[in-house]
Amino acid sequence: MPWHPGSWQRTLDVMSAQPAESPQDRLRPDGLQLRGEDAVIIPLATLTRLEAIERHATPEEVAAAEAEEAEIAGVYAEYRQYVEGGRQGGSSQEEIDAALAATR
Secondary structure, X not given: OOOOHHHHHXXXXXXXXXXXXOHHHHOOHHHOEEOOEEOOOOOHHXXXXXXXXXXXXXXXXXXXXXXXXXXXXXXXXXXXXXXXXXXXXXXXXXXXXXXXXXXX
């Protein structure tokens, strides 16, 4: 079959290196629901591990993990504000080391 430059060019015209949607569009909270609740898709091995942890964790361990997750979320929120604010008033390395040592 002979090569036709016109058909090759039409194929390239419809191709794009840009994604059809942004990652934020795929991750919006209303993207996936199951029985009226927000849902996510995770690997089966991760689900199995999380279920095992949930079955065997004491209420104190669950509370400690939830507190740690809240602390991490707070740190991320502070960092986002710091970046959005133009990184004003940065800390010295000594201040950062002291803050990290205080959390241990």
